[in-house]
Amino acid sequence: MKRTMILIVVAALGVAASGCNLTRVQAYEREDLSKRSMQLPPSALDARLDDHTYFSKEAARGGRGGGGGGCGCN
Amino acid sequence: MQLNDTAQLRRSLAAATAMLLGGGQAAALESAAPWDAEARVQYYSEKDRVQIVEGVVGVTHQAAGGQSYGASVVLDAMTGSSPNGAIATDSPQTFTRPSGSGSYETAAGQTPLDDTFHDTRVGLDLSYGHGIGDNLHLNYALQGSVEYDYRSFGASVGVDRDFNQRNTTLSFGLSLNFDTSEPVGGIPDPYGFMPAYPNEKDTIGVSDTKLVTDVQVGVTQLLSPRSLIRSNFVFGLDDGYINDPYKIVSVVDPVTGELVSDADRRYRYENRPDSKARFAWYNAWQQMLRDNDVLRVSYRLYGDDWGTISNTIDGFYRWQMTDTVFFEPHLRWYQQTAADFYRTSLVATDNPEHVSADYRLADMMTYTVGLTAGWDLNPTSELRLGLEYYLQQADPSDVIGVQAQQTLIEDTEAIMVRLGYGLQW
Numbered sequence: 001m002k003r004t005m006i007l008i009v010v011a012a013l014g015v016a017a018s019g020c021n022l023t024r025v026q027a028y029e030r031e032d033l034s035k036r037s038m039q040l041p042p043s044a045l046d047a048r049l050d051d052h053t054y055f056s057k058e059a060a061r062g063g064r065g066g067g068g069g070g071c072g073c074n
Numbered sequence: 075m076q077l078n079d080t081a082q083l084r085r086s087l088a089a090a091t092a093m094l095l096g097g098g099q100a101a102a103l104e105s106a107a108p109w110d111a112e113a114r115v116q117y118y119s120e121k122d123r124v125q126i127v128e129g130v131v132g133v134t135h136q137a138a139g140g141q142s143y144g145a146s147v148v149l150d151a152m153t154g155s156s157p158n159g160a161i162a163t164d165s166p167q168t169f170t171r172p173s174g175s176g177s178y179e180t181a182a183g184q185t186p187l188d189d190t191f192h193d194t195r196v197g198l199d200l201s202y203g204h205g206i207g208d209n210l211h212l213n214y215a216l217q218g219s220v221e222y223d224y225r226s227f228g229a230s231v232g233v234d235r236d237f238n239q240r241n242t243t244l245s246f247g248l249s250l251n252f253d254t255s256e257p258v259g260g261i262p263d264p265y266g267f268m269p270a271y272p273n274e275k276d277t278i279g280v281s282d283t284k285l286v287t288d289v290q291v292g293v294t295q296l297l298s299p300r301s302l303i304r305s306n307f308v309f310g311l312d313d314g315y316i317n318d319p320y321k322i323v324s325v326v327d328p329v330t331g332e333l334v335s336d337a338d339r340r341y342r343y344e345n346r347p348d349s350k351a352r353f354a355w356y357n358a359w360q361q362m363l364r365d366n367d368v369l370r371v372s373y374r375l376y377g378d379d380w381g382t383i384s385n386t387i388d389g390f391y392r393w394q395m396t397d398t399v400f401f402e403p404h405l406r407w408y409q410q411t412a413a414d415f416y417r418t419s420l421v422a423t424d425n426p427e428h429v430s431a432d433y434r435l436a437d438m439m440t441y442t443v444g445l446t447a448g449w450d451l452n453p454t455s456e457l458r459l460g461l462e463y464y465l466q467q468a469d470p471s472d473v474i475g476v477q478a479q480q481t482l483i484e485d486t487e488a489i490m491v492r493l494g495y496g497l498q499w
Contacts, residue, residue, distance in 0.1 A: 032362050048148075049114055053464075058384070059378075060374070060384035062354035063308055063354035064374070
């Protein structure tokens with residue numbers, strides 16, 4: 001488990017570092033990126049409801065966000 | 075434009091921070107309108123089991139000077155039956171209710187379900203964000219959630235830092251939640267027996283607590299004028315009372331697999347470890363295609379020191395049919411390995427340190443298929459309706475003797491219907 005976590009952290013840092021080499025998107029090119037449909041997530045309330053459902057029914061959680069409270073005892 | 079774009083990114087990142095606590099309505103806003111409100115009502119229905127109605131309303135205000143304020147309220151009501159952890163047998167079974175005030179029966183060959191589940195939860199989230207200079211933004215959030223037998227209160231802070239002419243944003247978040255479990259009938263003695271009614275179970279108190287800590291590091295990178303990626307790594311630690319106080323495990327003969335004959339020693343309350351260290355690595359890619367269609371794909375790897383490893387792949391395709399109407403199919407696949415201490419049933423001669431028969435800790439795969447339709451009623455308001463089907467398929471840890479004649483873990487099927495409304499002004 002410890003080795004897996006170390007590999008994951010290294011990979012995550014690699015993803016972060018790779019961003020520095022990408023072509024820059026200029027401010028005037030961001031009209032599409034500013035649309036609601038291009039937000040991550042497009043709707044935080046939808047993401048919240050999804051996460052709370054899966055938090056209550058599955059062992060894994062986190063990453064995108066939390067479960068929104070509650071014991072998930074169902 | 076750049077200010078608006080930056081504000082957009084801020085909202086998403088602020089949402090990621092706030093969502094550590096379950097808030098995050100800030101990300102829902104798109105336009106430069108100073109006020110934005112969203113509402114969702116969801117009906118979740120499992121076949122012959124739990125029914126939940128959940129409503130959420132969130133409001134966000136973008137003030138001058140880069141400050142933002144957010145508040146959301148959630149209300150949900152749950153009724154129905156939930157598996158209590160015991161296995162189906164070839165004869166009827168009787169279980170003592172959690173309150174100790176009665177009993178309920180399960181017919182032969184049926185999965186034992188506790189039909190006393192009904193609860194109402196109320197939650198409130200508050201958030202505030204502000205900038206420091208051009209490239210640094212701070213977010214704070216408070217969260218509270220109360221239901222009949224459970225309370226959760228928390229706080230979080232997040233920092234976002236832009237680099238690379240705002241093509242790259244690094245984020246850091248920390249959240250703490252303090253939860254109190256006060257189950258009906260008290261906290262059962264972990265690993266203690268559920269005696270036959272009217273005998274009373276042993277308890278270790280009326281309530282117990284747990285501290286949940288999450289640390290998140292993330293990066294968001296623009297790839298092109300129509301695509302971006304995000305990668306988050308979350309490390310979490312749950313410390314305290316983590317048992318589900320209503321779950322039991324059947325105690326069986328090691329050869330025949332039948333329940334032991336002593337009615338006061340047939341079922342034990344589960345006993346999970348009192349801490350769990352976990353990580354989640356979440357990666358999302360979003361690409362706008364022709365005609366403003368959007369493809370959104372994510373992958374999450376999860377692991378914890380209970381032995382569970384999980385993979386989740388989630389995909390949406392937003393088909394922008396017209397300028398004001400879209401359809402969005404959704405597919406999700408989830409897989410997990412069992413926790414080390416998961417046992418479908420407990421052999422009477424075994425005495426493991428920890429045990430749980432909660433199928434949510436078993437080897438499991440789940441599938442979600444859904445479709446959402448959205449309409450822009452006018453430039454400042456939208457309506458959406460979604461329908462999803464959810465299937466859980468879990469495997470027992472082992473099958474002993476006569477247990478092979480039973481379905482030890484039934485598939486769980488659920489339907490989710492969600493109605494949403496958004497308004498900006």
